[in-house]
Structure formats: C-alpha cells, structure tokens
Amino acid sequence: MPAESVFRALGPADQTVQIEFEGASLSVPAGVSLAAALLLSGVTHTRESAVSGRPGAPFCMMGVCFECLVEVDGQANCQACLLPVRAGMRVLRQRGAREFLADGHAEEGADE
Amino acid sequence: MQKTDVLVIGGGLVGLSIAYGLALLGRQVSVLDEGDDAFRAARGNFGLLWVQGKGYGMSPYAQWSREAVALWPRFAASLQADSGIDVHLRQPGGFQLCLSEQEMAEESRRLLWLREAMDGGYPFELLEADQLRARLPGVGPTVVGGCYSPMDGHVNPLKLLRALYAACQARGVRIVNGQRVRAIGQRASGFELDAGEQRWHAGQLVLAAGLGNRELGAQLGMDVPVSPNRGQILVTERLKPFLHYPTTYVRQTDEGTVQLGDSHESAGFDDGTSSDVMADIARRAVQCFPRLAEVRLIRAWGALRVLSADGFPIYEASRDCPGAVVVSCHSGVTLAAIHALRLAPWIGGDYDEPGVAAFGLQRFSRNHEVRHAG
Numbered sequence: 013m014p015a016e017s018v019f020r021a022l023g024p025a026d027q028t029v030q031i032e033f034e035g036a037s038l039s040v041p042a043g044v045s046l047a048a049a050l051l052l053s054g055v056t057h058t059r060e061s062a063v064s065g066r067p068g069a070p071f072c073m074m075g076v077c078f079e080c081l082v083e084v085d086g087q088a089n090c091q092a093c094l095l096p097v098r099a100g101m102r103v104l105r106q107r108g109a110r111e112f113l114a115d116g117h118a119e120e121g122a123d124e
Numbered sequence: 125m126q127k128t129d130v131l132v133i134g135g136g137l138v139g140l141s142i143a144y145g146l147a148l149l150g151r152q153v154s155v156l157d158e159g160d161d162a163f164r165a166a167r168g169n170f171g172l173l174w175v176q177g178k179g180y181g182m183s184p185y186a187q188w189s190r191e192a193v194a195l196w197p198r199f200a201a202s203l204q205a206d207s208g209i210d211v212h213l214r215q216p217g218g219f220q221l222c223l224s225e226q227e228m229a230e231e232s233r234r235l236l237w238l239r240e241a242m243d244g245g246y247p248f249e250l251l252e253a254d255q256l257r258a259r260l261p262g263v264g265p266t267v268v269g270g271c272y273s274p275m276d277g278h279v280n281p282l283k284l285l286r287a288l289y290a291a292c293q294a295r296g297v298r299i300v301n302g303q304r305v306r307a308i309g310q311r312a313s314g315f316e317l318d319a320g321e322q323r324w325h326a327g328q329l330v331l332a333a334g335l336g337n338r339e340l341g342a343q344l345g346m347d348v349p350v351s352p353n354r355g356q357i358l359v360t361e362r363l364k365p366f367l368h369y370p371t372t373y374v375r376q377t378d379e380g381t382v383q384l385g386d387s388h389e390s391a392g393f394d395d396g397t398s399s400d401v402m403a404d405i406a407r408r409a410v411q412c413f414p415r416l417a418e419v420r421l422i423r424a425w426g427a428l429r430v431l432s433a434d435g436f437p438i439y440e441a442s443r444d445c446p447g448a449v450v451v452s453c454h455s456g457v458t459l460a461a462i463h464a465l466r467l468a469p470w471i472g473g474d475y476d477e478p479g480v481a482a483f484g485l486q487r488f489s490r491n492h493e494v495r496h497a498g
Contacts (some may be wrong), residue, residue, distance in 0.1 A: 078422070096279040115262040
C-alpha cells in the first residue's frame with residue numbers, strides 16, 4: 013500500500029508547462045526534473061519492475077536507484093530524475109524491460 | 125582464542141564453495157573474509173560456466189571443467205534447497221563469436237586439439253557466418269563465424285555468491301567478515317592465526333584468498349604464483365530476452381541486463397575502469413550484435429582475475445605443513461560445483477581424488493628447472 017506522498021513544492025511555481033503522463037495532461041512547474049513533476053502531480057506509480065513487476069516510483073532523485081524509469085517520447089528506460097521537464101513531453105510508465113529484437117527484422121517489416 | 129575444525133581463508137566463490145562442501149560432509153567450518161575494501165573477483169564476475177577452449181595444452185583441466193559443469197545441476201539444486209535462492213542456472217550451450225579469420229582459425233585449432241586430447245569426447249561445432257546467424261539472430265555482418273559447444277552455460281554470479289553465503293550459514297558454517305589474516309603459525313595441533321583483532325586455532329587450513337594466496341602461502345613456505353589480470357564489464361539497461369545463449373563477449377542476464385566484457389589487462393592491483401578499454405568492449409559487442417548500438421549502458425566496473433603462472437588452477441595439499449591446502453583459480457563460477465562436491469571431500473580427507481593430481485604447485489618448479497636446463 014503506497015503511503016501518502018510527503019513530496020511537496022517549497023512554494024507556488026512561477027511558471028508551469030504542460031506534459032502528458034499515460035495520456036492525461038498535467039500542468040507542472042517549469043524548471044524541475046520530470047521525477048519531481050510527476051511526484052508533485054500526485055503520481056505514485058511510475059514504473060513496473062522488469063524483474064518482479066512490482067510498481068515503483070522516484071526514490072533517490074539522484075540517478076542511482078532506477079526506480080523512476082519511464083518512457084519519454086518513445087525512448088524507453090529514461091531516468092525521470094535526471095531529465096528536466098519540458099513542455100509537450102509524452103511520458104508513459106516503464107512497464108518491464110525494454111522491447112528489443114536483436115535483428116530488428118520484425119520491426120522493419122512492420123513499417124513496409 | 126576462536127577454535128574451529130577447518131578454517132577457510134577467503135569468503136568469495138572459491139572459499140564459500142569449499143566451506144559449503146565441507147559442511148555438507150558434517151565438518152565444523154569457519155570462513156574468514158576481509159572487508160568491503162578487499163579485491164573481490166566474486167563480485168565482478170561475468171557469470172559464465174565455460175568449458176570450450178579451456179585446458180588447451182593441459183587436458184586434465186579440460187576434463188575437470190567438463191566434470192564441473194556436469195555437477196552443476198546437482199549443486200544448484202542443493203543450494204536452492206539450503207538457501208531458497210534460485211541462481212538461474214542455464215546450460216543451453218554457448219557461442220564464441222569470431223571477429224576475424226585469424227580468431228576463427230585459432231579457436232578451431234584449440235578445440236580440435238582438445239577433442240583429440242579428450243579421445244573425441246568433446247562436443248562442439250564450428251559454424252560458418254551464415255550458419256551462426258541462423259542460430260543466433262542479430263549477429264553482425266562482419267562476424268566471420270563462431271564455435272558452439274553444448275557444454276557451456278551461465279548463472280547469475282551475484283545470486284550464486286548470495287546463495288552460497290546463505291547455504292553455508294544454513295549448514296552451520298560460521299562466516300566472519302572484516303578480518304584480514306595477518307599472520308599464520310604452524311603448531312603441532314594445527315594452525316594459529318592472527319586475523320583482525322581475533323586469534324584463531326584451526327586443525328585444518330584452506331587458503332582460498334584469491335590474490336592474497338601469494339602472501340599467505342609464503343607464510344607457510346609455499347610459493348603460490350598468482351597475479352592479477354583485470355577484466356572490465358559494461359552493463360546495459362534491461363531488455364526483453366533476445367539472447368538465449370551465453371557468448372564470451374556478450375551475455376544477457378536472467379534479469380534482462382546485458383553484460384559486455386572479456387577484456388584482459390595487466391594493470392597491477394588497480395581494479396578500476398578505463399575509457400579506452402570500455403570503448404573496445406562496446407565496439408566489439410556492437411560488432412557482434414549491431415543493434416546493441418541503440419542500447420544504453422548503465423554501469424561499468426573492473427575486477428581482478430586471479431591468474432596462476434600457467435593460467436590453470438592450483439590445488440595443493442602442503443607436504444611441509446600437513447593440514448594446509450591452497451586453492452587458487454580464475455574460474456570460480458564454472459568450478460564452484462566441483463569445488464563443493466569433489467574438491468571439498470578431498471580436502472576433508474574423505475575421498476581420494478585423482479582429478480586434482482595435475483594441479484599441484486610442483487608443476488611450476490618443474491617448469492622452472494626445464495627453463496634452466498634449456
């Protein structure tokens with residue numbers, strides 16, 4: 013059971029930007045990390061572990077724990093705590109391991 | 125004074141495998157391990173159970189490695205029963221990818237020598253580039269071919285270390301961390317040691333301290349010729365399973381990350397990383413599987429292999445210090461099963477073990493004499 017978030021902004025944001033998380037539009041402070049933006053928006057579940065499926069959310073906020081992995085604009089396994097938030101970002105939960113085909117043929121075939 | 129029947133110096137894969145094997149025989153065993161600042165090959169390891177190509181020029185090592193991997197399923201099951209930890213043993217065979225005609229010729233020559241030395245009982249296949257690509261999707265166009273052997277496999281080496289630790293404790297082994305052995309003295313009743321702030325008495329002593337065996341062996345009058353050989357490893361982000369066999373340069377782990385490695389350097393006791401070697405490792409991995417170029421690396425480390433003067437293991441029961449045994453090797457994963465299930469009973473004196481005869485220290489002095497004679 014996730015505890016209630018204790019993550020709070022120090023004060024009101026001067027500027028905000030719009031991002032998208034799991035298809036929903038969020039208005040978040042400009043100039044913060046994507047992880048901070050998601051936590052400030054009340055998002056408590058940003059990934060599902062590739063090993064166990066366990067839900068996770070930003071934790072260390074300094075690039076070490078990999079709990080904050082998200083997919084950003086189609087790029088899998090991004091560390092949200094290391095990315096500055098940017099207007100128009102389309103963010104999805106990182107669900108398990110990144111899709112990967114060593115030969116890539118299936119993907120190329122699908123585009124033809 | 126702390127007392128124990130058998131004292132193992134070294135809490136890595138080698139020391140813990142032997143401690144576990146002795147505990148399975150009902151022996152009272154303690155393990156002395158250094159602190160986290162020690163050189164720890166067991167924590168930097170690639171995780172291969174590798175047979176193909178090993179023992180070139182020394183067929184008893186090829187035989188020993190083969191017998192080791194045959195014992196692995198029983199060993200893994202025993203660890204799981206005692207620790208509850210699945211070490212993710214997989215033995216689907218393994219591939220050596222060859223990046224030049226020269227490398228292919230050299231690998232072929234070694235494998236053919238080994239097959240001959242093992243009287244034909246040495247399964248492998250030499251694969252042309254297109255045969256290799258049919259077996260391993262995603263292999264790059266400049267890979268000239270490869271060797272496959274069904275003898276090879278892999279395991280999660282960190283889970284192995286954890287499982288050994290837990291299984292040893294479950295079997296009553298006392299593991300004491302943070303105690304560097306300073307001095308060993310021989311007594312009529314066994315051995316007395318100064319380790320950290322403790323004094324120990326042991327009836328029997330097993331030196332399994334990796335690179336530390338040189339110094340510890342010297343205290344007992346033995347010349348143990350081991351030296352560090354650095355390997356660096358890169359680790360990628362987690363990917364869906366795409367590589368279902370271990371290869372010598374690239375291995376996908378059970379948890380999705382891909383390890384890239386197999387560098388060899390003489391860097392003394394520096395276990396760090398260097399950008400030129402990391403770049404070479406990455407380049408070679410991309411040559412093997414070009415789509416890895418799109419994948420992110422998340423971690424890198426260096427670790428020191430424990431290499432003997434001829435590259436083969438050392439198993440020495442000292443004649444001058446009865447009860448002292450030296451164990452050194454660089455394949456602590458591959459050999460873990462045979463260290464627990466056959467070497468430990470030999471150390472414990474329960475069984476004769478003809479398999480170890482070729483691995484004594486005597487071979488080094490013999491080579492020395494030959495060099496002087498020549």
